[in-house]
Amino acid sequence: MAVNLTTPNPVDLFPVAGVRLGVAEAGIRKANRRDLTVVELASGSRVAGVFTQNRFCAAPVTLCREHLAAAGGVRALVINTGIANAGTGERGLADARATCAALAEKLAIDARQVLPFSTGVILEPLPVARLIAGLPHAIADLRPDAWFDAAHAIMTTDTVAKAASRRIDIGGTTVTVTGIAKGAGMIHPNMATMLGFIACDAAVSQSLLEAITREAADASFNSITVDGDTSTNDSFIVIATGKAGNSEIASAGSAEYRALADAITAVAVRLAQSIVRDGEGATKFMSIAVEGGASREECRRVGYAVAHSPLVKTAFFASDPNLGRILAAIGYAGIADLDVERLRVWLGNPSEEVLVAERGGRAASYAEEAGARIMQDAELTVRVDLARGQARATVWTCDFSYDYVKINADYRS
């Protein structure tokens, strides 16, 4: 059961001029299940992406990098669930190429104008014939208002579809930003089995679109973790169709740039937090907010040490304010000269926050009843002041429950 996450209302997902989406049941791994999505982009659209750092990257990731580098102008995305087409060697690459070629032929574009994405079981071959046979159905379904359906069709172990949308004003022109994502386990910085797609209709230069993509990824998908595993297939794509009619954004210092970057980042953060809220077996949504660091990097290191600790995560599942486990995780985060006498830790929920640790131990003012009361909430914050500098970073994660084990022990059966 996802933590404070409900299916978005379809009418709140605004169409993006220049983008049509269609879904189909291709029977890739299971029958009677929408498992194939095609996204068609208007000519002239610009696309940027960031991908998994896993050395065992999936064949579609390799092709995405190749096709984006080809700079021929991306005109379509094809996304399948069921099979990740990862750890599939030469055959996997050939299958991904065949997928792109088949879609390109049907849309009368070049195969290098197609970006492929796969998510699901690793090491098993992609049933490429079934995928290709499903393409005409997805193409026949292409509509501007299919974001809701596409959000469902890209789900794997997700229990709730993830989508977000907003409209902003850029120099008098209304710009729409809409995105969808999937992912529930294997979520980690540097992109886990996570797919995220955000499209806007703004006109923006290619280099600035790439800068926005990096900024948005850093603040969102690269600031979450469910289980510390980093997948083979993670991809985050930002599309700008240029159909809104604004003057092309070409200066990183402009108000228009900041407005677009903030809107895309906000949608990305919403999607990323939705992934954590739907973390496999999650019952709590935890924000680990680290401040007072000498660098953002060390704040992230502390945040991830706390967020990855199975002992912290199981204690939160039990609503147990076992602060010793949090302190232990801070202590092994790898800051060699950390002064534990100076750092302070607070535990909070949306209603209250209490100081729990200072001077190397439990805060004198802390009463365990307060901690136990706070822990009853499903939205929890661990705030850490390292007292070493001005940097800060927040990491979002979820707790670790019986159901996490159950879901991952049963996933293939």
Add this chain to the structure above:
Amino acid sequence: MAVNLTTPNPVDLFPVAGVRLGVAEAGIRKANRRDLTVVELASGSRVAGVFTQNRFCAAPVTLCREHLAAAGGVRALVINTGIANAGTGERGLADARATCAALAEKLAIDARQVLPFSTGVILEPLPVARLIAGLPHAIADLRPDAWFDAAHAIMTTDTVAKAASRRIDIGGTTVTVTGIAKGAGMIHPNMATMLGFIACDAAVSQSLLEAITREAADASFNSITVDGDTSTNDSFIVIATGKAGNSEIASAGSAEYRALADAITAVAVRLAQSIVRDGEGATKFMSIAVEGGASREECRRVGYAVAHSPLVKTAFFASDPNLGRILAAIGYAGIADLDVERLRVWLGNPSEEVLVAERGGRAASYAEEAGARIMQDAELTVRVDLARGQARATVWTCDFSYDYVKINADYRS
């Protein structure tokens, strides 16, 4: 239920000349439970130790370091369970000092000749009065043959007592090596809530004893992981009483040195593996053997990436040969120039081993039935050839089950 681990036979735990042990019920956290152990060492004993790298180290760890540096000759160890005396600030240090002083007074030695150890709940104050009141009972119980009782008295979430012993011949003299350990969760390299004590009666120089201690720790306690958490209290102590009558070992190149180092390392490996076998909720014992690395360090990195992955650990719990998760973990271990086309992976148990991955994907010869058959065993090996060099390293871990969550969600209740 521990994996292929049974309580040692008391008669197989040989007394070590110069060492007496005694246990008591001090009621430190729970009643009717042996929670206090005193170890008395003959005058002239040499002691070396390695300790947690956690910045939030517990007060007893701070005192151990201080007392070992004082070089006054350690004459006693005092070990309590129930409360870790970690994250307890100035009061915790004062409590640990009071413990040492009280034992020193009763044994007519100096307080700096006592090494204190605590394990249990973090952040709660040590009930030092109850601990001190229990000391006379433990002292009255001092016996050379109490290793079996001490192994039980230092347990926390352990389900099986951990002890090992062996006798070797060094230059015609029989030398005895006996050790005990505790630990079941929060086990990680660099020493987790793990206490290990090994004593021998050999005569060996202080500097060589320290070298042996580092070598043994590296091959044993620093090569295991249960959940990746590193605790505040981990300590590994090696004692040499010098009572065996051998000529003092003073050359690192001598056969006598090698024989002693090998025996101590073998006992340490046995104890460390016992901790993994008794890992919280463990149902499988997994060896991740990485070979063909450019360095031992990168082999360990790959081994730990696989051993820490919750996805791998839950798949092993399910006896599911989900090799894609293993490949994904190898891929994110952080070897930037890893050639996934060259590496090979085998899955094995004591009866058979099969090649499962090569050339970036599933091995052509691999049949999933073979993987499924191998996974039925409780002793599993993942062997990885990185095909980059000659280095190798093995990491031991266990699977991740419902019971891990249950034990850690319930630990304080």
